Amino acid sequence: MKINFKYKNKKFSMDAEICDNIFSQARGLMFKKNSKPLFFIFKSKKRRAIHSFFCVPFAAIWFDEDKIVDVKIIKKNIFSIKPKEKFDKLLEIPNNNFNFFRFYRGQRKV
Numbered sequence: 001m002k003i004n005f006k007y008k009n010k011k012f013s014m015d016a017e018i019c020d021n022i023f024s025q026a027r028g029l030m031f032k033k034n035s036k037p038l039f040f041i042f043k044s045k046k047r048r049a050i051h052s053f054f055c056v057p058f059a060a061i062w063f064d065e066d067k068i069v070d071v072k073i074i075k076k077n078i079f080s081i082k083p084k085e086k087f088d089k090l091l092e093i094p095n096n097n098f099n100f101f102r103f104y105r106g107q108r109k110v
Contacts, residue, residue: 003039003091005061007068010103016091029092030054037097040090047087049080056094059104063089073104 003016016039019025025040031054042048045064052058052074062070062083070083093100 001039003037005063005066005068005091007061007071007103012100012103014093014097014100029056029058029094032056032094034096035094037091037093040092042088042090045086045088047082047085049082050074050090051080052076052078056096058095059091059093059097059100061091061093062087063091065089071104073101 001016001018002013004011004013006012014037016037018041019028019038020041028038028050029035033056050060055076057076058074060072060074060081061068062085064085064087069085069087072081074081095101
């Protein structure tokens with residue numbers, strides 16, 4: 001599925017694998033070295049926690065409908081990561097997506 005979104009006035013478009021059932025959502029990016037971005041679709045809005053055990057570093061973008069509610073770069077082996085607000089969609093972008101990661105790092109204020 002083609003995912004289109006706008007973040008900090010820049011448009012992004014990427015092919016993503018849909019995760020809309022319990023099995024694909026439970027696996028996520030675990031044990032995947034090179035993966036397409038994963039787009040999770042949930043039936044209800046909640047503030048669910050995710051983790052990054054057995055994952056490469058990735059960007060997590062949480063959506064409420066089409067509005068971005070939070071964006072975080074997730075390092076390996078974090079037990080619980082939650083966004084600021086409830087969400088019904090989540091996009092996980094592995095760090096092999098250089099287009100998004102270069103843009104994000106350029107926006108960070110260190």
